Amino acid sequence: MSDKVEQNWKEILHAHITKKGLRLTQQRLLISEVFFEEVQHHTNIDELYQHIREKNPGIGYATVYRTLKLLTECGLATSMQFSDGTRRFEPVTDHHDHLICTECGKIMEFENEAIENLQDEVALSFGFSLTSHTMELYGVCDGMKNQGVCSVQ
Amino acid sequence: MSDKVEQNWKEILHAHITKKGLRLTQQRLLISEVFFEEVQHHTNIDELYQHIREKNPGIGYATVYRTLKLLTECGLATSMQFSDGTRRFEPVTDHHDHLICTECGKIMEFENEAIENLQDEVALSFGFSLTSHTMELYGVCDGMKNQGVCSVQ
DNA sequence: TTAAGTGCAAACCTTTTGCTGCCCC
DNA sequence: GGGGCAGCAAAAGGTTTGCACTTAA
Numbered sequence: 445m446s447d448k449v450e451q452n453w454k455e456i457l458h459a460h461i462t463k464k465g466l467r468l469t470q471q472r473l474l475i476s477e478v479f480f481e482e483v484q485h486h487t488n489i490d491e492l493y494q495h496i497r498e499k500n501p502g503i504g505y506a507t508v509y510r511t512l513k514l515l516t517e518c519g520l521a522t523s524m525q526f527s528d529g530t531r532r533f534e535p536v537t538d539h540h541d542h543l544i545c546t547e548c549g550k551i552m553e554f555e556n557e558a559i560e561n562l563q564d565e566v567a568l569s570f571g572f573s574l575t576s577h578t579m580e581l582y583g584v585c586d587g588m589k590n591q592g593v594c595s596v597q
Numbered sequence: 598m599s600d601k602v603e604q605n606w607k608e609i610l611h612a613h614i615t616k617k618g619l620r621l622t623q624q625r626l627l628i629s630e631v632f633f634e635e636v637q638h639h640t641n642i643d644e645l646y647q648h649i650r651e652k653n654p655g656i657g658y659a660t661v662y663r664t665l666k667l668l669t670e671c672g673l674a675t676s677m678q679f680s681d682g683t684r685r686f687e688p689v690t691d692h693h694d695h696l697i698c699t700e701c702g703k704i705m706e707f708e709n710e711a712i713e714n715l716q717d718e719v720a721l722s723f724g725f726s727l728t729s730h731t732m733e734l735y736g737v738c739d740g741m742k743n744q745g746v747c748s749v750q
Numbered sequence: 751t752t753a754a755g756t757g758c759a760a761a762c763c764t765t766t767t768g769c770t771g772c773c774c775c
Numbered sequence: 776g777g778g779g780c781a782g783c784a785a786a787a788g789g790t791t792t793g794c795a796c797t798t799a800a
Binding site: 524525526527529531543545546552554556558559562563566567570571572573574575576577578579580581582583584585586589 | 677678679680682684696698699705707709711712715716719720723724725726727728729730731732733734735736737738739
């Protein structure tokens with residue numbers, strides 16, 4: 445997985461903000477720093493918000509939501525709806541899918557070219573031009589199978 | 598795809614209701630009939646509710662939600678969160694995945710054993726025991742590509 | 751008869767929006 | 776200095792819940 449975004453998000457964000465005549469505020473910078481450099485991928489709003497408030501207790505949910513929306517417009521972030529209804533945000537890196545432990549909540553990322561090729565075939569057979577997909581695999585991870593406890597959040 | 602559920606839902610529902618000491622009310626029967634026999638699969642609450650109200654204008658959203666929850670507990674229904682955030686309900690039939698036209702909203706169902714096998718492999722390689730998955734392919738269907746109009750809702 | 755279910759409205763939860771004062775450019 | 780922005784609170788949208796009345800068994 446590339447860390448292009450981790451390296452370049454400041455440039456990309458700055459370019460977008462300049463182009464649109466927006467402003468790079470302290471809040472936007474802080475929220476972005478925490479989002480890209482501090483919390484784990486697949487964070488939810490609450491977790492992100494807690495981390496942000498540790499550094500600036502005055503920030504409100506609205507600003508976090510608005511900044512996440514801004515990052516999404518830059519192509520730097522994306523949100524996912526998991527099938528349990530929770531919404532999570534992650535930095536945009538290379539495309540990947542998710543493998544989720546239903547016992548401990550651990551989320552792994554993976555890519556599989558063979559599956560992607562088959563998806564294209566399926567779409568073609570229905571006359572569809574594929575533009576994107578989501579795939580989530582749910583199961584039980586090693587840690588939970590062996591010990592009933594998993595050290596990874 | 599089997600239509601086991603379409604044939605048997607009354608029996609299954611009745612058995613569940615009896616076992617749990619619940620009651621087969623007019624509302625539950627009406628909502629289930631509309632859900633299993635009248636609306637298309639992948640219905641959303643509003644569409645379902647409109648159809649139901651045509652037959653019994655007095656029914657409220659709460660009853661529809663409560664009945665859908667009951668059907669889910671029986672294993673007769675399931676709900677899905679699509680990546681655009683909408684929630685849809687469908688009768689439980691054989692497992693399948695979804696192919697969705699982003700232009701006209703058409704939803705196709707498909708199964709692909711080769712993909713499922715690869716999913717198992719991926720999960721195993723991470724030490725996971727796979728229990729379920731969701732996969733949604735987004736693209737543009739034939740109708741929309743050719744005419745810019747699609748006759749299928 | 752009586753406990754479960756319905757309908758209604760209110761509560762809830764997550765996300766968005768309007769407004770007023772603030773601050774980046 | 777002026778317009779975009781933050782913070783707050785209120786609104787919105789979707790789903791659940793409490794309560795008093797109704798109804799299936």
